[in-house]
Amino acid sequence: MVDFFQSLTLIEMTAYALQALLIMIAFAIVIHKNNGTIVILIASFSLVTASLYVINNAPDVAIAEVAIGSAIIPLIYVISISRQREFIVLDKAMDDFIIHDNTFTGVGYILLKRFSDFYHLELNITNDPMYYKDTVSRDQVLTEQTNVDLIITKDPQKEDGYVLKGKASNILMSKLEEMVKDYDNIRLIKFKDRDLGE
Amino acid sequence: MNPILTFIVILIGFYGLATSNNIIKSVFSVTIIESGVILLFLNLGNLEGGAIPILNDQVSYIVDPLPQALMITTIVIGSTVTALALMLCIKIFHHYGTVEWKEVLGRKDVKS
Numbered sequence: 001m002v003d004f005f006q007s008l009t010l011i012e013m014t015a016y017a018l019q020a021l022l023i024m025i026a027f028a029i030v031i032h033k034n035n036g037t038i039v040i041l042i043a044s045f046s047l048v049t050a051s052l053y054v055i056n057n058a059p060d061v062a063i064a065e066v067a068i069g070s071a072i073i074p075l076i077y078v079i080s081i082s083r084q085r086e087f088i089v090l091d092k093a094m095d096d097f098i099i100h101d102n103t104f105t106g107v108g109y110i111l112l113k114r115f116s117d118f119y120h121l122e123l124n125i126t127n128d129p130m131y132y133k134d135t136v137s138r139d140q141v142l143t144e145q146t147n148v149d150l151i152i153t154k155d156p157q158k159e160d161g162y163v164l165k166g167k168a169s170n171i172l173m174s175k176l177e178e179m180v181k182d183y184d185n186i187r188l189i190k191f192k193d194r195d196l197g198e
Numbered sequence: 199m200n201p202i203l204t205f206i207v208i209l210i211g212f213y214g215l216a217t218s219n220n221i222i223k224s225v226f227s228v229t230i231i232e233s234g235v236i237l238l239f240l241n242l243g244n245l246e247g248g249a250i251p252i253l254n255d256q257v258s259y260i261v262d263p264l265p266q267a268l269m270i271t272t273i274v275i276g277s278t279v280t281a282l283a284l285m286l287c288i289k290i291f292h293h294y295g296t297v298e299w300k301e302v303l304g305r306k307d308v309k310s
Contacts, residue, residue, distance in 0.1 A: 012199075019203040026207050026230050030214035035222055042229060049233045056199060056240040057250050057261045064270050065236075068277050073229065076277070080284035081222065084291060147292045171305055172295035 015055045022048050039077045046070035087112075087121040087172070090142070092153045094127060097162055108152060108162065108186075115179055119172065139165050140191045150176075161185040168192045199241050208234035221290065221297045225283045232276045239265045 008016075025045045032038050046069030053062040089112060091098050097108040104113075109125070116123040139151050143166065155161030164180065166173040168190035180186045211234060214227030243265035251263040287297060294302050 015199045016203075019200065023203065023206055023210065026210040029226055029230060030210055030217075030223075035220070038223075038226055042226060045230070045233065049237060052199070052237060053240060056237075056244045057248060058240050058244075058266045058269070059250060061236070061240065061266050061269050061273070064273050068273055069233070073277055073280055076281050076284060077222075077226075080288060083288060084222070084297060086291075088292075147288075149292060149295075167293065169293055169305060170295035171301060 011055060015052065018048055018052050018055070022052070035077075035081050039074050039081070042077065043070045043074045046073070085121050086124055086147075087116050087150070088148050089123065089125045089150045089152065090148045091125055091127040092151060093162060095154075097152065098125060107183075111179065111183070111186075112150075115176055119175065121172075140194075143167050143191060144194075155185070155187070158185065161187070164188045166190060199244065201238060201241050204234055204237045204241060207237070219298050219300065221287045221299060221302075222284070224299075225280060225287065228283070229276070229280060232272065236269045236272055239269055 005013075022045070025041055025048065029038050029041050029045065032041070046065060050062045050065040050069065053059070053065060096106050098104070098106045099109070100106040112123055112125070115121075139153070142148055142151065149166060149170065149172070151165040153163050153165065155163050162185060164176070164186065166176070166188070173188070173190055177188050177190075180188055208231055211227045211231035214230065215224055218224050218227060243262035245259075245261050248259055248261035249257045251260040251266070253260070290302060291297050294305050296302060296305075
């Protein structure tokens, strides 16, 4: 064993040490639970692999790995993890359901805020006029083709009532349905998945 | 450089693919496997006593430049594959409301 270590040159010893470090970082990435920590670990993983490429007489590959592997890939991961738990709500009603007295104190906003805090979601309420220039029947198409999770409209049958519309495949919709059961003037419509063949 | 130690990195990546609950964790594992494969290829092309493949008057014996040229392509394509997989992950979250494998596959069978 001692003879084996004495026969190694400095570069070979560095290569073995870096490979041991690589295995440890890879195992840490696999067993970690927090996705934010893993982004830092994957950047350091790319740096260690880049130095191993240089030891393997491939400096051109190492340059590409440093530029792409430890700069662009962590950036992509950070963007996607921050946008991962986003709950997009489209407010078509545009009255005091969300904004009351110029502050976020409407009944609907308190309901949605409590819901998104409970399931660790990031609430994003939008009322982009690009979305709702069409008629009511387009709501299902809107939920299918865009990232909108929930659409708020006024209830045509009831005075001062509101309708929340979402996809039936979304597991958050059935959780929201239990939450709005107590409110008399709010009801929830779930659009079922349509097959393209129908 | 020992190819067996590199192969252990690839096996750790497959272990992560098999055991991860989160979809983003699976994408991380794919990145690990890709790096291990690149190391294995470069180790195959690294001939004994060869110099860096930049030719001039003194250098006559170089390492194999073909795996290096291929592996640059692999790095670039791997980054785009990662970006595409994460985009599909965000789409899955907006359709099913979760990014856990078990819950997503369970919702798929229910057919609402």
